[in-house]
Amino acid sequence: MSDYVDHEVGNPIAIKKESLHDQVATRIRDLIVEGYLEPGSRIDEGHLIEQLGVSRTPFREALRTLAAEGLVMVRPSKGSVVRKLSPEDVFSMLEVLGRLEQLAGELSCERATDEEVEALVRLHNRMLKLYQKRDRMPYFKLNQEFHTGLAALSRNPTLQEMQNNIQGRLKRIRFIGNNSADAWAAAVSEHENMVEALKARDGKRLGGIMAEHLRKTWERVRDSI
Amino acid sequence: MSDYVDHEVGNPIAIKKESLHDQVATRIRDLIVEGYLEPGSRIDEGHLIEQLGVSRTPFREALRTLAAEGLVMVRPSKGSVVRKLSPEDVFSMLEVLGRLEQLAGELSCERATDEEVEALVRLHNRMLKLYQKRDRMPYFKLNQEFHTGLAALSRNPTLQEMQNNIQGRLKRIRFIGNNSADAWAAAVSEHENMVEALKARDGKRLGGIMAEHLRKTWERVRDSI
DNA sequence: CGTGTGTATTTTGTATACAAGATACACCAA
DNA sequence: TTGGTGTATCTTGTATACAAAATACACACG
Known part of the structure; x- marks a missing residue:
């Protein structure tokens, strides 16, 4: 969704500091759209956080917002998968x-x-x-x-x-x-x-x-x- | 949003184990709806996690999903507020x-x-x-x-x-x-x-x-x- | 061979620790 | 007094550590 994160809109002076969380979310979104992460496939946390160079905390937060957006599914205790559209x-x-x-x-x-x-x-x-x-x-x-x-x-x-x-x-x-x-x-x-x-x-x-x-x-x- | 979390729908045998994350999200949602958390007011993390008896990790994840749902606004480095509707x-x-x-x-x-x-x-x-x-x-x-x-x-x-x-x-x-x-x-x-x-x-x-x-x-x- | 059971390994969930940033506040100077 | 600057305190962001599941796998038994 539009992901209510204040980005100081309309202020050209303020340097925008995007949290890791947001960056990761955007990144994964792209990976999904561009097909690097296939629908239905498990999202390998260990692997991806290494690639992205972040810790699990912001990564998992990102997954939560992507879940709310409907791009991934979180299966409790079983990891996340890229949502597959029927x-x-x-x-x-x-x-x-x-x-x-x-x-x-x-x-x-x-x-x-x-x-x-x-x-x-x-x-x-x-x-x-x-x-x-x-x-x-x-x-x-x-x-x-x-x-x-x-x-x-x-x-x-x-x-x-x-x-x-x-x-x-x-x-x-x-x-x-x-x-x-x-x-x-x-x-x-x-x-x-x-x-x-x-x-x-x-x-x-x-x-x-x-x-x-x-x-x-x-x-x-x-x-x- | 509908928060793509698999809840083993249609399986009466499987005991449903809701993650802390989900419970917290539901709880805060209720607090907002019932008016215990006022629109526009800051969400006091320290205070709430104590009340709820959970650590910051699941709490902050919950905030992220609520943000994606549009109930909460996250202002980077400045905490979250209950979204106020004009x-x-x-x-x-x-x-x-x-x-x-x-x-x-x-x-x-x-x-x-x-x-x-x-x-x-x-x-x-x-x-x-x-x-x-x-x-x-x-x-x-x-x-x-x-x-x-x-x-x-x-x-x-x-x-x-x-x-x-x-x-x-x-x-x-x-x-x-x-x-x-x-x-x-x-x-x-x-x-x-x-x-x-x-x-x-x-x-x-x-x-x-x-x-x-x-x-x-x-x-x-x-x-x- | 297939099936089941117990154990090792990996993955996930949560708590905590540490760092960086924001806020509050006291003190000094004009 | 008022405004500003530096410091202390509190909050937030991120990483890591630990615990609890789940999965994989090997071995025994039929």
């Missing part, structure tokens, strides 16, 4: 995510400033360029940013947090989900529609597009699970 | 919760068995009896159960998890928010409508009622924040 899990996440982004779409149209809308349009244009070059990885990253960005325009912190959480859990799946050329093209065209609706500030329409987009996302990833 | 926070949570329960309503009508529907109706009837006696506290508890129960009928674990998380954060607010007699009556009547729609398996209608119910909940609690 197709049903993924489906349920996309079902919820669809509604959340639908709401985000509706609210953004009401609450975003013109500047924010423009910024998102520019982001979209960068995505288009990447699509033309079929530059998958950077496209993927910007895509995440686009969805996060839209959620931010909703001015609803809870919505952002929940969206962020689900997105985090799905990242790995989508990361490997090498959707076909067709699917990619379809997704891009859906994004076109989003941007149009957002510019027109047509919340209902944008919401509908978001819901539909996520519904189709399921079809695009279902086979890669 | 009216905007509460509003944003209800905004999201409204959508989630709307979805829950829609899905339940499609996916619940007749038995499950009947069980929820019975729960509703018990609530009615409590309402007639104006027995606030037990009513409140059953109300939570009702909403949780409806979410369960959606067969969507992610939805249940998110709903549970938000409900947990709001518990304290709604707990103290002693709505007026009118407000209570209105809520009861809304519940009547829910049950009707559920029995008729009219998902769209139930969804609408849920969304509206949560919107009105905001009006019912806004002043008690």
Whole structure:
């Protein structure tokens, strides 16, 4: 989740000291997303703390927050495993995510400033360029940013947090989900529609597009699970 | 969040050994909900571990999960505080919760068995009896159960998890928010409508009622924040 | 051979120790 | 008095030590 740790936001002077705990959590999150830690596999504490060069205390604390985020499972006295997502899990996440982004779409149209809308349009244009070059990885990253960005325009912190959480859990799946050329093209065209609706500030329409987009996302990833 | 800790569900033989960590987390959660730990106040580690009779290790792990759940804020090197909800926070949570329960309503009508529907109706009837006696506290508890129960009928674990998380954060607010007699009556009547729609398996209608119910909940609690 | 039982080894859970940082406070100077 | 500086004290962060499980494994017995 958004992990309520105060990071002195908006203070450029204060040097940010991230606790080992946080660093470790971020690190493991990455390891999971990038597939170095396989879903279902045990997390070898002894091995990892050696690799990371930290003691068990911050490491285990990190595991606890990752458990609360739903990325790992802690089995009492039996160690932790990277959580494995069943197709049903993924489906349920996309079902919820669809509604959340639908709401985000509706609210953004009401609450975003013109500047924010423009910024998102520019982001979209960068995505288009990447699509033309079929530059998958950077496209993927910007895509995440686009969805996060839209959620931010909703001015609803809870919505952002929940969206962020689900997105985090799905990242790995989508990361490997090498959707076909067709699917990619379809997704891009859906994004076109989003941007149009957002510019027109047509919340209902944008919401509908978001819901539909996520519904189709399921079809695009279902086979890669 | 649902705190991915394996509790050997569905195994009546295995004696459940809850780790200190989990017990402490539950305990602190209760302390927060019941108001023994005030929002905004610092969590005195030294004092609490003494009261609880545990060492710092499991205690601090518990704090981490509570932070991830959004109940506590950890300020690096400065200790933790019980998270304080601004009216905007509460509003944003209800905004999201409204959508989630709307979805829950829609899905339940499609996916619940007749038995499950009947069980929820019975729960509703018990609530009615409590309402007639104006027995606030037990009513409140059953109300939570009702909403949780409806979410369960959606067969969507992610939805249940998110709903549970938000409900947990709001518990304290709604707990103290002693709505007026009118407000209570209105809520009861809304519940009547829910049950009707559920029995008729009219998902769209139930969804609408849920969304509206949560919107009105905001009006019912806004002043008690 | 397979199965079970007891023991050794590893892993996990919790407590404690130590270090580093933050806070409180007293004392001095203007 | 007020403001600032240095020191003492208390809190927090991290590492380690110890205890309790769980797992692996070897050996005996059927």
